[in-house]
Amino acid sequence: PMTPEWSYEASGKMGTVAFSADGEYIAAGSENSILYLFEKDNSTPLWSYTMQNYVRKVSMSADGEYIVASSYSGNVYLFDKDSNAPLWSYDTGEDTRSVSISADGKYIAAGSNKVYFFNRESSTPLWISCDDCINGGAEKLSISADGEYIVVGTSNEYVYLFDKDFNTPLWNYEAEEEISSVDISADGYYVVASSYDSNCYFFGKDSSTPIWTYDTGNEPVYSVAISATGEYVVIGTYDNHIYIFDKDSSTPVSNYTTNGDVWAVDISSNGNYVVAGSDDNYVYFIDRKNSSLLWKYDTEEYVSSTSISADG
Numbered sequence: 001p002m003t004p005e006w007s008y009e010a011s012g013k014m015g016t017v018a019f020s021a022d023g024e025y026i027a028a029g030s031e032n033s034i035l036y037l038f039e040k041d042n043s044t045p046l047w048s049y050t051m052q053n054y055v056r057k058v059s060m061s062a063d064g065e066y067i068v069a070s071s072y073s074g075n076v077y078l079f080d081k082d083s084n085a086p087l088w089s090y091d092t093g094e095d096t097r098s099v100s101i102s103a104d105g106k107y108i109a110a111g112s113n114k115v116y117f118f119n120r121e122s123s124t125p126l127w128i129s130c131d132d133c134i135n136g137g138a139e140k141l142s143i144s145a146d147g148e149y150i151v152v153g154t155s156n157e158y159v160y161l162f163d164k165d166f167n168t169p170l171w172n173y174e175a176e177e178e179i180s181s182v183d184i185s186a187d188g189y190y191v192v193a194s195s196y197d198s199n200c201y202f203f204g205k206d207s208s209t210p211i212w213t214y215d216t217g218n219e220p221v222y223s224v225a226i227s228a229t230g231e232y233v234v235i236g237t238y239d240n241h242i243y244i245f246d247k248d249s250s251t252p253v254s255n256y257t258t259n260g261d262v263w264a265v266d267i268s269s270n271g272n273y274v275v276a277g278s279d280d281n282y283v284y285f286i287d288r289k290n291s292s293l294l295w296k297y298d299t300e301e302y303v304s305s306t307s308i309s310a311d312g
Contacts, residue, residue: 029055111138277303
């Protein structure tokens, strides 16, 4: 069986994790309001920080230098890896469900009932989405590596694409049900989204018409991820499956059956490796090139968040 390099037991459930692209740092947030930062070689946290409420989402720059976190209390926090004292914080006034930082750590997007866009140098947003620009809360969002584009998925069935220079979306797409997950390629050219209507949608950035869609057959899609170039897409579903796609086809190139709902997926930058977490308590690690399951690990509790380094 697979043996972890190390493990850490927090005092509350861990709901969100993020790896730096170089694999050197890990950020994790718990439901008892604590944000942790680790080095990959040590299970003792470098530091921890207690927020006002449970940690909704964490995201990290490619080199691990900057960590951004959001909380149920409405706060967005920016940290430097060398200190647990926030560089700044901003209060949206509402549950801040999602947050994402560009690869160089220069730009940050956060979502509550509006979308907030920051330069890391200031806690004053560069812009806030206009009053009627999004329909529903910004449940999910992801920012391209250079910070040029932000994809947003809402509780009211919409996918939106924003340019960093405007607080109005470039386009929107209406699904049948709430958007469960979104991701964007490193260059911002491709967007993937999923919803509880059992569909995965794959877009080019220049059009709100999907390049393709995939219907799992009445079973919700919980999580999606896209490789850096947009060449590969992975989705995790309620029907106990991990599906992997090539960007040019809605027919999966491979799929894997688990013993539970797949709640979280991630894919390495080059698309060679996939990690997934399920409510059967397992983490699954897949070699996309060989269409093979390399290993799985029993965490003894459902897995709700996964993250992988750039090289896998």
